[in-house]
Amino acid sequence: MKLFVVVVIVLFAAGLTWGIVALVRRQRYIDSLRQRGWSFVNSPTFDAVxxxxNPPFGLGFVRKPDDQITGLTAQGRPFQVIEYSTSHWSGWVGMVTLSRRLPELWxxxxxxxPRYGVLAHAVPAPPQLGPGWQVGALEPDFAAELMNPQVCSQLSAMAxxxxxxxxxxxxxxxxVLNPPREKPDLLAAWLEQLGAVAMAIDAAPLDRWIQPEPQPRLTFYHHxxxxxxxxxxxxxxxxxxNRGGHAHSTSEVIRGRDGDGPPFVAFTHHWKTTRTESYTDSEGRTQTRTVTENHSEPILGFQLPIRMPRLEVGRKGFGGGISFESEAFNxxxxxxxxxxxxxxxxxxPRQMQYLMANPPASFTIEEEWAWFSPGEHSQPAIAGCSAFVRGFLARVPRFVWRNLGLPDSPYPAPEISPVP
Structure with a gap:
C-alpha cells in the first residue's frame, strides 16, 4: 500500500512538473510572437474563419478554431496562422491576403x-513545376492564366x-496547410515565401476573374x-x-437554399424523457429510482411557395397507399x-420515373412545407434532399400551380426526354 502511495505521489509530481514546463514554454513562445509585433489569441471566435x-473550412457542422496568430509580413501583407479542427481534419493553417477575390484553385x-472534400477538375500542371505536382480548378482557364512562370518559380522555391x-x-x-509554426523564426521566413507567391499572383492580369464579396458569416463549401x-x-x-418528453432544444441549425430551389431549415432536435422504475437493492428491498434518457432527431424542411394539400411519399414499407398505373412504382x-x-x-408518369431514378428519403408535404426524414443531420443529407426536392417541384405540372393560386410554375421545368 505504501509503495502504491509513493508511486501515485511520484506520478502526480511528474505530471505537475511537466505541466509547469509546458506552460512556461507556451508563454515563452507567445512572448516571442508578440516581440515580432504579431498578435496571439488563445480562443478566437468564428469571425476568424x-x-x-474551401476545405478544410466550409465542411460539416463540427468546426473549431483554436490558437490564432495574426500580423503583417515584412512587405505589409496581412497574414493569419490558426489551429483548426473539423470532423475530418485537424491541424494548422497559414494564409496571407491577396489583392483580389479569386476563384477556387488547388x-x-x-x-x-488533395484536401478532403475538394471538388475541382484536375488540370495539367505547368512543366516548370516538374513531376509530382497537381493542379485543380473549377475554371481551367483561370488556372492556366494564374500558373505563369513567375508563380511557378515562387511555388517551387517554397516547396x-x-x-x-x-x-x-x-x-x-x-x-496553405501545415505551416512550420513551432519556431517563430522559421514561421516568419515561411510567411515571407508565401507572401512572395501572393505577390506573383497579384501581379498576374487576373482582374476578369474577380469574385463578388462574400457575406461575413459561417457558410458551406459549394453552397x-x-x-x-x-x-x-x-x-x-x-x-x-416529437412533442413528448421535456427539455426540448435545437442545435446545429442551418438555413439556406440551393440556386432557385426552395429555402430550407435543418437542425437537430433534442429532448429528454423521465420515468420511474423499480429495482431490488443489495439487501433484497424494492426501491424506485428516476431514469432520464436523452433523445435526438434530425429535422429538415423546405418552404414551399404556396400552401399545398397533404401528400406523403415513402418506400413501400410505409404502407399500402394510392395505386398508380405503374406497377413498378407501386x-x-x-x-x-x-x-x-x-x-x-x-x-x-414522368414524376414516377423521376422518383424511381432518384429514390428520396420519405417526405411529407404539409401546407407550406415539405418535411423530409433524412435519417441524419449532415451536409450530404441536406444537399441530397435539396437537389431532389428542386427536381420534384419542377415536375409538378403548371396547371397544378395555377389551381393552387400561382400564375405559373415557380420552378423552371427540366429538360425531360419522352417517357418510353
Missing part, C-alpha cells in the same frame, strides 16, 4: 494528396523548404447560400418535432393523400 469557405506538390506543399485560393486568401445559425428554439413552435413507393386527385396530378 467566417469568410473562409495546388499540391511532393505527391501530396524546396517545405515538402508536401498544399496550397489553395479561398476568395482573397492564399491558404454559398447556406449559413450557420447554431441555436434557434423558436423553430420548435412550428416544425414537426412496388417501390407508397403515396398517401386525402386529396387523391391532387396526388394523381402531382405523381404523373
Amino acid at each position: 467566417a469568410r473562409l469557405n 495546388i499540391t506538390g511532393g505527391d501530396t494528396r 524546396a523548404g517545405l515538402p508536401g506543399l498544399n496550397v489553395g485560393i479561398d476568395s482573397d486568401q492564399l491558404v 454559398p447560400d447556406w449559413y450557420w445559425i447554431g441555436v434557434d428554439d423558436s423553430l420548435l413552435e412550428f416544425t414537426p418535432v 412496388r417501390q413507393f407508397a403515396v398517401h393523400s386525402p386529396d387523391v386527385k391532387f396526388a394523381y396530378d402531382v405523381i404523373h
Whole structure:
C-alpha cells in the first residue's frame, strides 16, 4: 500500500512538473510572437474563419478554431496562422491576403494528396513545376492564366523548404496547410515565401476573374447560400418535432437554399424523457429510482411557395397507399393523400420515373412545407434532399400551380426526354 502511495505521489509530481514546463514554454513562445509585433489569441471566435469557405473550412457542422496568430509580413501583407479542427481534419493553417477575390484553385506538390472534400477538375500542371505536382480548378482557364512562370518559380522555391506543399485560393486568401509554426523564426521566413507567391499572383492580369464579396458569416463549401445559425428554439413552435418528453432544444441549425430551389431549415432536435422504475437493492428491498434518457432527431424542411394539400411519399414499407398505373412504382413507393386527385396530378408518369431514378428519403408535404426524414443531420443529407426536392417541384405540372393560386410554375421545368 505504501509503495502504491509513493508511486501515485511520484506520478502526480511528474505530471505537475511537466505541466509547469509546458506552460512556461507556451508563454515563452507567445512572448516571442508578440516581440515580432504579431498578435496571439488563445480562443478566437468564428469571425476568424467566417469568410473562409474551401476545405478544410466550409465542411460539416463540427468546426473549431483554436490558437490564432495574426500580423503583417515584412512587405505589409496581412497574414493569419490558426489551429483548426473539423470532423475530418485537424491541424494548422497559414494564409496571407491577396489583392483580389479569386476563384477556387488547388495546388499540391511532393505527391501530396488533395484536401478532403475538394471538388475541382484536375488540370495539367505547368512543366516548370516538374513531376509530382497537381493542379485543380473549377475554371481551367483561370488556372492556366494564374500558373505563369513567375508563380511557378515562387511555388517551387517554397516547396524546396517545405515538402508536401498544399496550397489553395479561398476568395482573397492564399491558404496553405501545415505551416512550420513551432519556431517563430522559421514561421516568419515561411510567411515571407508565401507572401512572395501572393505577390506573383497579384501581379498576374487576373482582374476578369474577380469574385463578388462574400457575406461575413459561417457558410458551406459549394453552397454559398447556406449559413450557420447554431441555436434557434423558436423553430420548435412550428416544425414537426416529437412533442413528448421535456427539455426540448435545437442545435446545429442551418438555413439556406440551393440556386432557385426552395429555402430550407435543418437542425437537430433534442429532448429528454423521465420515468420511474423499480429495482431490488443489495439487501433484497424494492426501491424506485428516476431514469432520464436523452433523445435526438434530425429535422429538415423546405418552404414551399404556396400552401399545398397533404401528400406523403415513402418506400413501400410505409404502407399500402394510392395505386398508380405503374406497377413498378407501386412496388417501390407508397403515396398517401386525402386529396387523391391532387396526388394523381402531382405523381404523373414522368414524376414516377423521376422518383424511381432518384429514390428520396420519405417526405411529407404539409401546407407550406415539405418535411423530409433524412435519417441524419449532415451536409450530404441536406444537399441530397435539396437537389431532389428542386427536381420534384419542377415536375409538378403548371396547371397544378395555377389551381393552387400561382400564375405559373415557380420552378423552371427540366429538360425531360419522352417517357418510353
